[in-house]
Amino acid sequence: MPHATQVTSLVIEPMVHDPKETKVDFGATVSGVDLNDVDSETFAKIKEAVLTHRLLVFKGQEKLHPANQLKFVQMFSPGSTHFSHALDPDYAKRRGNGGATIPGTPQCQVLGYGPIPDDHYGLPNGLVIDRQDHRKMHKFPLSEEELAKGDTRLMQLHFDGSLYSVPPPFCGSLLAVRTPKGPDLTLRFDNVNGKGEKKMAPGSTAYFNAAMAYKLLTPEQQEIANHSSVTYAPHAFTWIATTKFTSDGSSIITEGKEVPLEDLPPYDEDKIQTLPMVWHNPLNGEKSLMIHGQVAMRVNVKTSPDSPVKVLEDLGEVRAFLQTYQTPILMPEYVYCHNHQEGDLAVWYNHGMWHSITEFPTSCGPRIMHQCNLGHNEEPK
Ligand SMILES: [Fe+2]
Structure with missing residues (x-):
């Protein structure tokens, strides 16, 4: 029996950005679809929307099983099976306790900070994800005083991919399982354009349109x-x-x-x-x-x-x-900081976007995300 199509209930609403405050020109919110079971007609609309809006935020995907997140991501790269860093010999060593791999779905990583919920897709109970700390990565980190008043940084600006052996993923996907809560932080750039402050919710992912x-x-x-x-x-x-x-x-x-x-x-x-x-x-x-x-x-x-x-x-x-x-482009008016809500699946066109995680105080609580991406089946052109 063929599955019923979800194309009739699919709603894609472009994000509205205030042109007085920002020059961001991408993003759409998607509802009316359960990504556990995507038919080809619905997928065609979704793929067109990814390429049109570059970042899609699917609401209400709390029950998205990691195996189905993988199946969905695979629809963008037919025939691909490898997590983009699967052939990177040091990936697990570098990641250390900064992530965990879902048993049976090695293309799906649990990333973020804090305790993973109990009975979580076969992972042992009691696992805690270590937080990434920009002070270990940046040459000139923010001071204790700046961090205490809520300043933060782009941790590492990038597009996804190992950049060796395997083509970069066509799209990135990130399911918000637990998200930090707290007062807005101030994203700083501290580059040739100046300090560049942008208010954003803790735990946001910062996105830039590479076409811009x-x-x-x-x-x-x-x-x-x-x-x-x-x-x-x-x-x-x-x-x-x-x-x-x-x-x-x-x-x-x-x-x-x-x-x-x-x-x-x-x-x-x-x-x-x-x-x-x-x-x-x-x-x-x-x-x-x-x-x-x-x-x-x-x-x-x-x-x-x-x-x-x-x-x-x-x-x-x-x-x-x-x-x-x-x-x-590395200025406040061009960045969109997505304030992930639990159950959001963010999917972005990785061949046309840059992104970065942003640091947040541990007092905001855990950030548990399911990341799934696959090396694409051809090189970008
Ligand atoms: Fe990434």
């Missing part, structure tokens, strides 16, 4: 971005494990602390990823500026389709170059 990042470039930069590419380090996140981030979480302070390539786990040269700086939305061809500023190892610069390639290899030069492309 492209639009904010000068015509000369757009032309270079159109024809240039970035080569990412093998085992990229092990490579930067010993480095410190810039204060807006977008790049690395260059001080020669990367793990030498010869000391990384064994890698294949032909699995090193070189990806274009600009990726195209398959629905409408819209261009997104897709740069992972922390794990870039080389930039292959071309000023036109036929120009010679100038390869930047000096890491200071690589990062300085990429920063001039990344930082125009």
